[in-house]
Amino acid sequence: MLRSLYSGVSGMQGFQTKLDVIGNNIANVNTVGFKASRVMFQDVLSQRIAGATIPEDGERGGRNPVQVGLGVGVAAIDTLHTEGSPQTTGVGTDLYINGDGYFAVQDGADGEILLTRAGNFTLDALGFLVTADGYFVLDEGGEPIQLEDEVESFSIGANGLITTIDGEGEQGEAGIIGLVTVRNPMGLEKVGGTKFRITGNADEEIEPQIGAPGEERRGFLVAGRLEMSNVELTSEFTEMIITQRGFQANSRIITTSDEILQEVVNLKR
DSSP: OHHHHHHHHHHHHHHHHHHHHHHHHHHTTTOTTOOOEEEEEEEOOEEEEEOOBOOBTTTBOOBOOEEEEOOEEEEEEEEOOOOOOEEEOOOTTBEEEESSOEEEEESSTTSOEEEEOOOBOEEOTTSBEEOTTSOEEBBTTSOBOBOOTTEEEEEEOTTOEEEEEETTSOEEEEEEBOEEOOSOGGGOEEEETTEEEOOTTTOSOSSOOEEOTTSTTOOEEEETEEEOOOOOHHHHHHHHHHHHHHHHHHHHHHHHHHHHHHHHHTTOO
């Protein structure tokens, strides 16, 4: 009966982890570029009471193994990189990736390159295209994108090309916004701020392979739109109900096991 106690505890711990993940998903339902997570469970080590036996022709049949499971554990917490719905903003520096790929951003010239799907960019006082928290947006060559002082207006095409117009009406170019694709998006590591770090399980190349939109499976850009969170509230609330009932069921296991132990203690009076 002590096994059932520990199994119930492992179940409650597992469902608590799942509730933590659901809570984070719901909290970020309106976060631009956020990717929801899910919890996957697996059974843990089973105690063998009796092993399997080989059948003997005409003498004895085979016997299956007899095992008692010892609870549940968290197998994985997956990040779902499905595309979020686009929201029209009309802001020229807001960018939506229609297809695969991530923006490459960098904190300073020598900082680590991170990935994001949040395209709510702005221009700083020096003309650099930056994220909301000041990370440089990189071009196809891995360099920060900067617009010259004489630029009066600009537009961003589907291929990432930034077309500029100066005060004299002359047209120019300020680079191409770079995108990065990885072989296994679930292998990316969340680092906060709706940004991801490439790990060894995300791609063979740890260094981001930056290229132009539309090339090598990279998607195209849509200016004036943002990718919203891919959290589905209906699914999250349904999973919350299931998690709550699972937690209650496992707490009932502990209560019942405690009642049985109490009966054992009361055998001798």
